[in-house]
Amino acid sequence: xxxxxxxxxxxxxxxxxxxxxxxxxxxxxxxxxxxxxxxxxxxxxxxxxxxxxxxxxxxxxxxxxxxxxxxxxxxxxxxxxxxxxxxxxxxxxxxxxxxxxxxxxxxxxxxxxxxxxxxxxxxxxxxxxxxxxxxxxxxxxxxxxxxx
Numbered sequence: 023x024x025x026x027x028x029x030x031x032x033x034x035x036x037x038x039x040x041x042x043x044x045x046x047x048x049x050x051x052x053x054x055x056x057x058x059x060x061x062x063x064x065x066x067x068x069x070x071x072x073x074x075x076x077x078x079x080x081x082x083x084x085x086x087x088x089x090x091x092x093x094x095x096x097x098x099x100x101x102x103x104x105x106x107x108x109x110x111x112x113x114x115x116x117x118x119x120x121x122x123x124x125x126x127x128x129x130x131x132x133x134x135x136x137x138x139x140x141x142x143x144x145x146x147x148x149x150x151x152x153x154x155x156x157x158x159x160x161x162x163x164x165x166x167x168x169x170x
Contacts, residue, residue, distance in 0.1 A: 025096025038133055038141035042164070043074035046133070049160035050145055051078065057156055061147030062089040068139050070094045081147045088146035091123045092130030092153075097142025102169055103130030106155055114148040134167040 025053040038046075054061040062077035062085035070093075077086050092103050106126030128150035133141035143161065145153040161168050 035068060035140045036135070036138055036140045038065060038073060040074065043141070044057050046143060046160055046164055046166075047074060047076045049163045050143070050156050051076070053156035053159035053163075054078075054145070054147060054152070057148060057152050059148035059152055060084045061145050061153070061156065064089040064142075064144040065133070066090075066093040066144075067144040068096045068141055069098060070092040070097045070142060073141060078147075085146035088125065088127075089129075089144040091125045092127070092144030092146060093142035094144070095142070096130035096132045096144065097139065100134075100139045102128070102132070102133045102154075103144075104128035104150065127153075129157055131157050131161060132169060133161070134169065137167065 046065060047063045050061060050063045060080040062081050063075065064072060066072040067073045069084040072090060074091065095103050103125050106124070129145040131143045132139045133143050143157055145157045147153065148156070158168060
């Protein structure tokens with residue numbers, strides 16, 4: 023067998039660094055404080071595995087699980103969590119509605135750099151609009167791509 027004709031067997035996978043994850047968490051907390059709420063913030067790698075997490079003292083304990091699941095949802099499908107309500111309403115992905123980790127509420131974003139997903143961001147603690155705004159503000163502050 024000629025190994026020169028074999029297809030590539032792997033591809034490089036980029037992932038958010040620990041330093042970038044911590045900076046993103048700090049930026050979310052700053053945006054949340056400006057918005058008047060306390061939050062849990064979760065960062066996953068591109069595979070949806072938890073990379074970093076922080077919850078302020080005043081954020082309810084349920085926000086921890088919600089933030090992690092928002093980050094997982096965003097990284098898994100490379101799309102913001104707020105678009106899932108439309109997907110589910112149109113029955114485009116109805117069977118996924120029963121997946122226990124899928125979150126169809128604003129505040130989750132894929133973390134993309136130069137068009138490549140390097141992780142997921144989940145924010146929970148405010149209204150879905152507040153969570154979404156804090157996530158957008160933080161992503162923009164770090165110069166990361168903001169999905170349309």
